[in-house]
Amino acid sequence: MLLLHCPWCGPRDEPEFVCGGQSHMVRPEPWHAVDEATWGHYLFTRDNPKGVHLERWHHAHGCRQWFNVARHTVTHEILAIYRMDEPVPNAVAGARA
Amino acid sequence: MKRYNAWNLLWQGLTGHRGWEPAWRSPAPKPRYDVIIIGGGGHGLACAYYLAKVHGITNVAVLERGWLGGGNTGRNTTIVRSNYYYPQSAALYDFSLRLFEGLSKELNYNVMFSQRGVMNVLHTRHDMEAGQRWVGAMNLNGIDAFMLTTEQVKQRIPLLNTAKDARYPVLGGFVQPRGGTARHDAVAWGYARAASALGVDVLQNCEVTGFKRSTEGRVIGVETNLGTIGADKVGMAVAGHSTVIAKLAGFRLPVSSYALQAFVSEPLKPVMDTVMTSFATGMYFSQSDKGGLVIGGGLDHYLSYAQRGNTPLLRHVIGAVADQLPSLGRVHLLRHWAGIVDVVHDSSPILGETPMPGLYINCGWGTGGFKGIPVGGWMLAHHIATGRAHDIAAPFALSRFSSGALIDEAAASGIAH
Ligand SMILES: Cc1cc2nc3c(=O)[nH]c(=O)nc-3n(C[C@H](O)[C@H](O)[C@H](O)COP(=O)(O)OP(=O)(O)OC[C@H]3O[C@@H](n4cnc5c(N)ncnc54)[C@H](O)[C@@H]3O)c2cc1C
Ligand SMILES: [Zn+2]
Numbered sequence: 372m373l374l375l376h377c378p379w380c381g382p383r384d385e386p387e388f389v390c391g392g393q394s395h396m397v398r399p400e401p402w403h404a405v406d407e408a409t410w411g412h413y414l415f416t417r418d419n420p421k422g423v424h425l426e427r428w429h430h431a432h433g434c435r436q437w438f439n440v441a442r443h444t445v446t447h448e449i450l451a452i453y454r455m456d457e458p459v460p461n462a463v464a465g466a467r468a
Numbered sequence: 469m470k471r472y473n474a475w476n477l478l479w480q481g482l483t484g485h486r487g488w489e490p491a492w493r494s495p496a497p498k499p500r501y502d503v504i505i506i507g508g509g510g511h512g513l514a515c516a517y518y519l520a521k522v523h524g525i526t527n528v529a530v531l532e533r534g535w536l537g538g539g540n541t542g543r544n545t546t547i548v549r550s551n552y553y554y555p556q557s558a559a560l561y562d563f564s565l566r567l568f569e570g571l572s573k574e575l576n577y578n579v580m581f582s583q584r585g586v587m588n589v590l591h592t593r594h595d596m597e598a599g600q601r602w603v604g605a606m607n608l609n610g611i612d613a614f615m616l617t618t619e620q621v622k623q624r625i626p627l628l629n630t631a632k633d634a635r636y637p638v639l640g641g642f643v644q645p646r647g648g649t650a651r652h653d654a655v656a657w658g659y660a661r662a663a664s665a666l667g668v669d670v671l672q673n674c675e676v677t678g679f680k681r682s683t684e685g686r687v688i689g690v691e692t693n694l695g696t697i698g699a700d701k702v703g704m705a706v707a708g709h710s711t712v713i714a715k716l717a718g719f720r721l722p723v724s725s726y727a728l729q730a731f732v733s734e735p736l737k738p739v740m741d742t743v744m745t746s747f748a749t750g751m752y753f754s755q756s757d758k759g760g761l762v763i764g765g766g767l768d769h770y771l772s773y774a775q776r777g778n779t780p781l782l783r784h785v786i787g788a789v790a791d792q793l794p795s796l797g798r799v800h801l802l803r804h805w806a807g808i809v810d811v812v813h814d815s816s817p818i819l820g821e822t823p824m825p826g827l828y829i830n831c832g833w834g835t836g837g838f839k840g841i842p843v844g845g846w847m848l849a850h851h852i853a854t855g856r857a858h859d860i861a862a863p864f865a866l867s868r869f870s871s872g873a874l875i876d877e878a879a880a881s882g883i884a885h
Contacts, residue, residue: 372779386780390770411870415722415813419711421773444725445773 376452379434391427393417394439423467469665471576492664497671500698501529503852506676508532510541511705511830513659514845516668523853526667533675537656540707543807545730545764547743548839549586549647551606551613556863556875558609560843563860567842577658579650584742586647591636591748599642616641624742627793635791636748649754655841679717687826703828703848708808710831719823722869727768727806728835729777734800735759749788777806809834815878819847819864820857828852
């Protein structure tokens with residue numbers, strides 16, 4: 372069971388949250404110049420590292436806010452939690468490189 | 469290969485079982501093979517077998533990082549069925565089911581395929597409407613499936629609480645009679661033994677760590693912990709590790725890896741002779757020949773490469789068992805575990821070519837590819853041997869994710885595994 376520290380509510384159990392998948396995705400632009408392969412990747416291809424993953428979580432059964440989590444996909448260790456408007460913390464960016 | 473039969477069993481019994489030989493050879497890797505298959509799960513082993521048996525290509529190696537069937541093939545809940553919604557899927561999975569029907573004979577290995585029927589239990593008016601729609605689609609696809617009344621469901625699953633005031637009342641169900649279960653390890657071991665007998669090298673503890681490519685970018689071999697091994701063609705069937713291998717080859721795949729759990733109870737006397745899936749809770753179960761209840765449910769919905777599940781889902785699934793089958797409420801669980809499944813957006817497999825010339829793929833079976841092992845192996849072998857996709861496999865090419873021609877079983881069939 373994960374223990375997630377919601378930036379607004381503090382530590383809460385996993386069942387209160389929903390994982391919303393990869394963070395920091397950028398829609399390819401301009402729309403009329405995006406080829407099918409790029410668009411297909413934008414729709415269907417996600418990061419799937421065996422290592423640190425940056426993902427969004429939703430405190431669905433709490434404050435209903437979204438936030439970012441850096442989590443290791445083998446150990447499930449949570450390396451950082453940061454708000455939607457914050458950049459990737461430096462320590463985490465280093466661990467992913 | 470020493471054949472398994474009643475006479476040999478009797479003879480070995482009389483002579484102290486000292487005459488059995490290992491089921492497959494474990495040679496050192498050759499410097500080069502015509503074809504290398506990465507991944508010694510069911511799909512990789514079946515592919516090697518059909519390369520040798522159907523296409524006469526025997527200079528083949530299967531490279532497995534751990535032990536045979538140690539991935540999802542040895543971790544699944546063993547349900548085999550072909551009741552899918554779209555014609556492409558029905559053609560694929562029914563080809564597999566028909567191979568399952570002859571598999572024990574074909575491999576001279578008892579895979580214990582038991583066509584005990586796969587039942588889906590429906591709990592609301594909307595479930596009933598959806599069930600009727602699915603059964604109609606299956607019948608159009610030529611698949612055996614029909615609706616059941618509450619009484620008919622109760623007759624096959626006496627444990628099920630079908631009371632009108634149950635938390636999940638049972639309004640009816642549907643069944644595919646030709647569906648059932650098989651022994652997962654036996655499928656992996658049976659293919660390995662039969663492939664080895666035809667000359668295929670089955671190499672365990674051999675992890676692929678990189679690719680060798682020609683100046684034009686074509687694959688010409690793989691790097692492993694046992695050294696570099698050359699190959700004309702390479703097939704990959706590594707399920708939850710597909711994106712890891714793709715990264716080594718320099719491309720991305722629309723695959724996400726999640727943990728899927730399974731649970732087994734202490735052995736009980738026979739209480740269940742079919743397979744049940746509940747639409748309301750996603751819980752499904754059957755009873756193995758050893759007597760254990762084999763129980764499954766949904767995914768842990770965040771990326772994971774840890775082959776263990778988390779407790780919230782365990783609680784959900786076990787809660788469903790206790791609620792829907794009250795007399796099982798006090799049965800003890802013996803074990804639970806997880807496998808890392810390769811989920812794609814439309815819940816259909818990816819079969820065929822990859823962006824790297826000479827590298828062919830079989831992945832994306834997600835939560836339901838045990839039943840697909842014979843057909844997955846057959847199709848990968850066909851593509852590698854002939855250079856063309858088999859008609860049944862063609863719609864499942866990777867290119868569907870840019871063309872948009874998805875085969876969206878995720879939305880259509882709504883059935884677990
Ligand atoms: C709990 C659970 C229940 C399931 N229930 C069902 C069910 O009831 N019915 C059904 O049809 N399906 C079910 N499935 C799905 C089914 O198990 C899989 O789709 C199927 O087994 C996949 O087979 P595979 O051969 O592709 O993969 P695997 O059996 O996972 O084999 C892949 C192999 O590749 C190896 N590998 C990985 N990386 C490397 C490398 N770098 N070098 C060498 N080898 C490598 C792995 O060690 C592994 O052995 C279930 C899955 C799980 C986890
Ligand atoms: Zn909160």
